[in-house]
Amino acid sequence: MFKQAISHEVCNKPIPEPISGVGIGLRSPHIHQILSERPAIPWLELLADNHIADGGLIPAQLNAICEHYPVTLHSVGLSLGSTDPVNINYLNKLKQLKNDHTIHWLSDHLCFTSHNGIQSHDLLPVPYTEQSIQTFVDNISRAQDIWGDKILVENVSNYMSFNASEMSEIDFINEIVSRADCHLLVDVNNLYVNHINHAVDTTDFISKLPTKRVKEIHLAGYEDHGNYILDAHNNPVSDSVWQLYTQLIQILPNTPTLIEWDNNIPDLDVLLNEASIAESICHQTNRHEQYVIT
Numbered sequence: 444m445f446k447q448a449i450s451h452e453v454c455n456k457p458i459p460e461p462i463s464g465v466g467i468g469l470r471s472p473h474i475h476q477i478l479s480e481r482p483a484i485p486w487l488e489l490l491a492d493n494h495i496a497d498g499g500l501i502p503a504q505l506n507a508i509c510e511h512y513p514v515t516l517h518s519v520g521l522s523l524g525s526t527d528p529v530n531i532n533y534l535n536k537l538k539q540l541k542n543d544h545t546i547h548w549l550s551d552h553l554c555f556t557s558h559n560g561i562q563s564h565d566l567l568p569v570p571y572t573e574q575s576i577q578t579f580v581d582n583i584s585r586a587q588d589i590w591g592d593k594i595l596v597e598n599v600s601n602y603m604s605f606n607a608s609e610m611s612e613i614d615f616i617n618e619i620v621s622r623a624d625c626h627l628l629v630d631v632n633n634l635y636v637n638h639i640n641h642a643v644d645t646t647d648f649i650s651k652l653p654t655k656r657v658k659e660i661h662l663a664g665y666e667d668h669g670n671y672i673l674d675a676h677n678n679p680v681s682d683s684v685w686q687l688y689t690q691l692i693q694i695l696p697n698t699p700t701l702i703e704w705d706n707n708i709p710d711l712d713v714l715l716n717e718a719s720i721a722e723s724i725c726h727q728t729n730r731h732e733q734y735v736i737t
């Protein structure tokens with residue numbers, strides 16, 4: 444089972460400052476500009492899979508990024524919902540990044556991406572059942588043992604549902620994070636996609652969130668396909684998602700937030716503008732909350 448994180452004394456690393464504010468996902472078209480101009484971005488999230496495979500950041504770039512910015516890792520390959528055993532080799536590669544750099548945390552998704560050793564490039568859904576919960580709990584616990592700290596798991600967007608499901612998505616998530624004793628990453632766009640595609644009740648979802656376990660929020664844009672919407676990460680954050688974020692930040696003030704943009708990637712300034720909108724929502728919401736309290 445999960446053991447206390449390896450101490451920083453053992454790792455010989457300084458304890459990093461906590462992450463705060465609105466960061467962006469680091470994408471390859473922006474690396475050169477970020478390294479040369481060093482814009483004031485509170486933190487960066489690295490797609491871990493890009494940096495444990497050939498073709499990721501070269502070591503000097505990775506060193507420079509990690510020295511100048513607080514960094515987190517976001518992976519898609521843990522396949523935490525799979526009946527396959529946890530991929531130790533994959534986790535060890537992630538762990539090596541953590542050993543070599545100051546990495547604040549690792550996050551992955553509540554889905555599976557491999558079965559019988561065959562890797563999918565999609566985040567595949569599972570039915571919300573007791574059996575699925577146990578699979579996640581076993582895999583998350585094993586992953587946390589190897590990673591040496593709690594990991595964050597993210598709610599995913601779904602494009603199919605299962606007759607076998609026995610509970611709502613939020614009840615399913617709560618059982619997993621409680622039993623696995625892990626943290627939660629709330630992707631607001633994924634919640635909105637499931638609201639439109641599957642009539643998920645966003646008010647119920649937000650009201651039942653295990654707030655103490657939520658350590659990060661994701662914001663992204665979707666693509667409208669008429670009779671469904673797709674979590675395409677290729678557009679600005681929509682007005683509806685900004686509204687949900689405003690609701691969410693009222694119960695999760697000061698939660699680190701990240702702008703994700705993965706397709707049709709625009710200029711860095713566009714991402715930084717999205718981040719500034721999120722920052723202003725946080726400030727306005729917090730100011731309003733203080734006003735109400737006093």
Ligand SMILES: [Fe+2]
Pocket residue numbers: 597630661703
């Ligand atoms: Fe996300």
